[in-house]
Amino acid sequence: xxxxxxxxxxxxxxxxxxxxxxxxxxxxxxxxxxxxxxxxxxxxxxxxxxxxxxxxxxxxxxxxxxxxxxxxxxxxxxxxxxxxxxxxxxxxxxxxxxxxxxxxxxxxxxxxxxxxxxxxxxxxxxxxxxxxxxxxxxxxxxxxxxxxxxxxxxxxxxxxxxxxxxxxxxxxxxxxxxxxxxxxxxxxxxxxxxxxxxxxxxxxxxxxxxxxxxxxxxxxxxxxx
Amino acid sequence: xxxxxxxxxxxxxxxxxxxxxxxxxxxxxxxxxxxxxxxxxxxxxxxxxxxxxxxxxxxxxxxxxxxxxxxxxxxxxxxxxxxxxxxxxxxxxxxxxxxxxxxxxxxxxxxxxxxxxxxxxxxxxxxxxxxxxxxxxxxxxxxxxxxxxxxxxxxxxxxxxxxxxxxxxxxxxxxxxxxxxxxxxxxxxxxxxxxxxxxxxxxxxxxxxxxxxxxxxxxxxxxxx
Numbered sequence: 001x002x003x004x005x006x007x008x009x010x011x012x013x014x015x016x017x018x019x020x021x022x023x024x025x026x027x028x029x030x031x032x033x034x035x036x037x038x039x040x041x042x043x044x045x046x047x048x049x050x051x052x053x054x055x056x057x058x059x060x061x062x063x064x065x066x067x068x069x070x071x072x073x074x075x076x077x078x079x080x081x082x083x084x085x086x087x088x089x090x091x092x093x094x095x096x097x098x099x100x101x102x103x104x105x106x107x108x109x110x111x112x113x114x115x116x117x118x119x120x121x122x123x124x125x126x127x128x129x130x131x132x133x134x135x136x137x138x139x140x141x142x143x144x145x146x147x148x149x150x151x152x153x154x155x156x157x158x159x160x161x162x163x164x165x166x167x168x169x170x171x172x173x174x175x176x177x178x179x180x181x182x183x184x185x186x187x188x189x190x191x192x193x194x195x196x197x198x199x200x201x202x203x204x205x206x207x208x209x210x211x212x213x214x215x216x217x218x219x220x221x222x223x224x225x
Numbered sequence: 226x227x228x229x230x231x232x233x234x235x236x237x238x239x240x241x242x243x244x245x246x247x248x249x250x251x252x253x254x255x256x257x258x259x260x261x262x263x264x265x266x267x268x269x270x271x272x273x274x275x276x277x278x279x280x281x282x283x284x285x286x287x288x289x290x291x292x293x294x295x296x297x298x299x300x301x302x303x304x305x306x307x308x309x310x311x312x313x314x315x316x317x318x319x320x321x322x323x324x325x326x327x328x329x330x331x332x333x334x335x336x337x338x339x340x341x342x343x344x345x346x347x348x349x350x351x352x353x354x355x356x357x358x359x360x361x362x363x364x365x366x367x368x369x370x371x372x373x374x375x376x377x378x379x380x381x382x383x384x385x386x387x388x389x390x391x392x393x394x395x396x397x398x399x400x401x402x403x404x405x406x407x408x409x410x411x412x413x414x415x416x417x418x419x420x421x422x423x424x425x426x427x428x429x430x431x432x433x434x435x436x437x438x439x440x441x442x443x444x445x446x447x448x449x450x
Contacts, residue, residue, distance in 0.1 A: 040314060052295055059316075060309030067305065080292065084285030089265060091284075091316070101326065103336050109358075110335035111328050113353035118334070131336075145265055173290035 001026055004173050006058040007044035012169040013062055015209045017069035059087070059170075066166040082159040086149055086167040089142070090174045096138040098132040101183075109114050131185035139178060143194040146171065150196050156203060164204060172204045172219075180217035191218060226251055229285040232269035237394040238287055240434045242294035284312070284395075291419040300355050300391050307384040311374055311392040314367070315399045325355040326408075356410035364403060368419040371396065375421050381428060389429060397429045399446075400429040405442035416443060 002025040014021045026034060035041050040054050046055040046064075055061060066075030075083060101134040103110055104118035104127050115222065153160040159167045163209060168201055175197060181188035198218055204210060205219025214220040227250040239246045250267060251259065260266050264281050271280040272290075280286060289299030300308060327336055329343035329352050342348040371383065378385040384392045400422060406413030416422055424445055429435060430444025439445035 039373075040317075041366075055306065057310045057313035060306055063309050064306045067302075077292075081280065081285055081289045084288050085282045088282035088307045089286045092265075092267075095320065095323065098320065100333055107336065109355070110324055111332065111342070111348070111355055112336065113351075123336070126338075130334070131337055133333070141266075148264075154414070176424075 001028065001031070001043060004071060004177065005044075007050040009166070009169040010044065010046070010058055010061045010065055011174065012210065013065040013074060015213075016164055016169065016207075017065060017070065018073055018209070019065070052213065062166050062169065073161070073163050073165075073167075074171055076161060079159050079161050079165070082153070082167050083167040086158045086168050089145060089149070090167075090170050093138070093142040096142070097134060100127070100134045103127060103130060121207045131183070135178075135186055135190050139190060140193070143175075143191065144199050146175070146200075147194060147196045149211070150200055156200070157199070168204055172201055173181050175217060176201050176205075176214070180220075182216075188217065226253065226268060229402065230269075231374075232395040233398040234288045234352070234391070235269065235271070235283055235290055237397065237435065238290040238299060238391055240438075241389055241394065241432075242290060242299055243434070244290070244293065281376075287311070287391050287394065298386065298388050299394075300317065301386060304384050304386050304390065307378070308386070308390050308392040310385045312395050314370060314374070315392075315395050318363070318367040318399060321367070322359060325359045328355060353410045360403075360411060360415050363420070364415060365373045367423050368400075368416065371400070371425075371426060372419060375425055381425070382412050383425070393429055399425055401426050401430075401439070401444060405445075407441075413442065 046061050062187050107117040108115050151157050157164050157168050158171050159165050179191050199220045215223045271286050332342040333340050374383050382389050382393050383396050384390050404413050404416050425442045440448045
């Protein structure tokens with residue numbers, strides 16, 4: 001899909017590995033016809049060369065791309081544990097964000113009778129409360145953990161790797177999205193209380209391989225007219 | 226904690242790696258005092274030798290234990306992608322199960338006003354509906370995907386490894402728990418429509434390293450009196 005979504009860490013890993021890839025974005029209108037032909041009814045899918053195999057699951061693709069790179073610097077064995085620890089922490093953040101994100105789309109999955117609950121005044125209020133609570137409780141907790149990891153690594157990256165690893169490819173989109181201002185009730189300055197996180201995101205986005213890729217949020221540059 | 230929980234895949238990996246480990250279960254009553262001293266306020270934690278480092282995040286620990294083993298058969302590089310694909314699919318299953326599991330404990334996280342909603346008649350009905358819907362829609366979908374993976378691998382394991390891999394250490398507790406009969410509204414025969422899944426779980430639980438470990442659900446043996 002033409003969003004950052006779960007594929008963005010894989011795209012970033014390709015960029016950092018200096019490996020060319022065709023980034024084919026699927027339109028939501030095309031998805032209905034495609035879905036049943038995908039292995040698990042999900043995107044993204046990676047097809048390599050003439051291999052007819054459709055590889056899927058973004059986190060598996062990410063590790064795979066991480067090992068494709070010749071010098072192994074994206075996913076070095078010696079820091080495998082630290083990289084995996086950071087990726088798992090970011091998965092926890094994602095899990096904590098899940099209900100607040102998906103609730104308005106499918107309230108019946110969260111114990112509500114009315115599928116249109118999110119359109120009611122009470123429903124709108126509930127979404128606002130959930131998201132504000134997420135920002136004040138969960139996002140703050142995880143940002144502090146991430147500041148701890150950055151401090152512990154001492155290299156400027158989330159794991160103690162000299163250059164960015166696949167953990168940074170996960171961390172940057174996962175954190176940056178909250179600063180992009182497109183999510184109702186999540187203010188674009190919500191990361192401001194965590195200057196080390198802001199500095200980290202800006203530093204990653206300023207890498208030659210990434211520079212100019214983003215046009216909103218922290219590390220984004222305004223589009224030239 | 227003295228439950229299978231997220232640590233069980235790590236314990237299974239230690240067993241299959243024939244590596245001794247001290248399985249220290251924390252009582253819920255002890256947790257309050259411990260929590261603030263853990264890196265991310267979570268269990269499990271792994272401490273190795275005299276290293277004072279507290280390693281955490283079960284999925285990172287699992288991969289780490291997977292590479293500790295001498296012959297590398299738990300996490301072989303050649304099938305790394307397939308192993309990761311299966312682990313990611315199981316994470317999706319876990320994510321799909323999340324709301325139905327956690328909703329009764331904390332309904333306010335899911336847009337409800339009343340923290341005791343799950344104790345009301347309406348709340349009880351909502352939990353029942355969510356869990357029954359999970360079994361009929363999500364669990365069935367994932368069991369079919371897992372049957373596909375087992376068929377594709379052809380080795381009897383979820384990834385195409387000759388012997389069990391860390392992906393099986395994740396898959397078995399993740400699937401088996403639904404057959405243990407301790408979750409309200411999830412009947413212990415809910416996996417019966419997926420005979421390949423049942424056969425797979427029984428086969429794993431019959432491995433010499435695992436045999437006799439479980440006393441309920443598929444692959445469990447009754448406790449001797």
